Amino acid sequence: MSNYYEVLGVSRDAGAEEIKKAYRKKARQLHPDVAGPGHEEEFKEVSTAYEVLSDPDKRQVYDLGGEDALRGGGFGGGFAGADFGDLGGIFQSFFGGAAGGRGPASRARRGQDALVAVEVELADVAFGATRTVPVDTYVTCTTCGGSCCAPGTDPVTCSQCNGQGSIQRMTRTLLGQVMTSSPCPGCQGYGTVIVTPCKDCSGEGRTHRRQELEVSIPAGVSTGTRIRMSGRGEAGPAGGPNGDLYLEIHEKPHDFLEREGDDLYTELRVPMTAAALGATFPLQTLDGERQVTVRPGSQPNDEVVLDGLGVGRLRRKGRGDLHVSIVVETPTRLDDRQRQLLKELAALRGEDDVAPAKDEGVMGKLKERFSGR
Structure with a gap:
C-alpha cells in the first residue's frame, strides 16, 4: 500500500501549495521527455497521490482510512484502481503538449443547416400538399466529387510534417524542456497538400447552386411551424455530410375563410325574409360547394356547423369543422x-x-x- 505523502515527499500537515509544488517537481522528473521511457507506473502513482491529496474531501477520507477507505467511500472505486492508460490528456494539461499526436485533421466537415420560408395556401394546410421549393445552397462539386482536387490528381503528403499534420518542438517551461505539438503550417494540420485544386469549386469540394426541391407539407401545419428535412441542407466542404433543411411555414390569408386551430369560420348573408321563413343557400368551401340550411326564425349571429370541413389535424386523424355565422340583412330601400x-x-x-x-x-x-x- 502506497503512502501518498511519501510518494510526493511531503509531510502529513503539508499545505495545498506545498503539495502542488512537490507534484510538479516529481512530474517533471518522471516526464518521458525528461526521464525517458519506463517511468509510466511511477508517473501514475505520483498523479494518483496528487489527485487525492489536492482534494480536501478525498484527503480527509484517505487520512482516516488510507486507500481502502477511498475504494469504499463513494469515490468511484478510488484512484488506486483508476485507468491511466491514456497519459496524453495529463501531459497536455500540465506540460502544454501532447504525448504523441492525434493524427492529421480531416478536411471534410458537416455542412450548415438551412432555413427556407415557404408560403402555402389554406387548402395546402387543410389537406396537405407537395410543393416544389427553390433553395439556394451548397451542393457537392460534380467535377471532383468532393475531393477538392482537379480530375486525375490526388492530395500529396506534406513534406514538412510527413503526413502527421503536426509539428513537434522542444519548449522551455517552468518544469524544464518539454515537447509540444502544434498544427503544421504547411498543410494546416491536414497532413496532405492539394497541389492542383479543382477549378470548378476552387478546391472546396462544393459549389453554390439553386436547387428545386420537392417538399411535403403535412396537413395541420400553421404559420411558424418548422419542418425538418434531414440531410437536405448545405453540402459539407471536402465531401462532408450535408446539414439539415428547415422549412418555415407562412400561411397566406384566405379570401372568405378564417382559421382558428383546426376549425374554419365564415359568414353567410341571408335576407330578413329567409331568416324568418327558413331557406337553403349554397356556400363555397375548401371541399367545393355545400348547401347550408337556415332554420326558420334564425337570428343574427346564429351558427351552422358543417362537421369535418375544417383543417386536417397535425399528426392526428380527422379534420376540424366549418362554422358558418348567419348575418341577417335588413332591407334599406323599400318601394x-x-x-x-x-x-x-x-x-x-x-x-x-x-x-x-x-x-x-x-x-x-x-x-x-x-x-x-
Missing part, C-alpha cells in the same frame, strides 16, 4: 308596395304601435336626469 306589406305584417303581429327606441345618448341621459327633478 311603396313593400312598405305597405311590411306595415300589414307589423299590424298582424301587433308590432305597429311599438314605441321608438329611447335615446340613450349623452343628451338623452341629461334630459332624463333634469326632468326627474
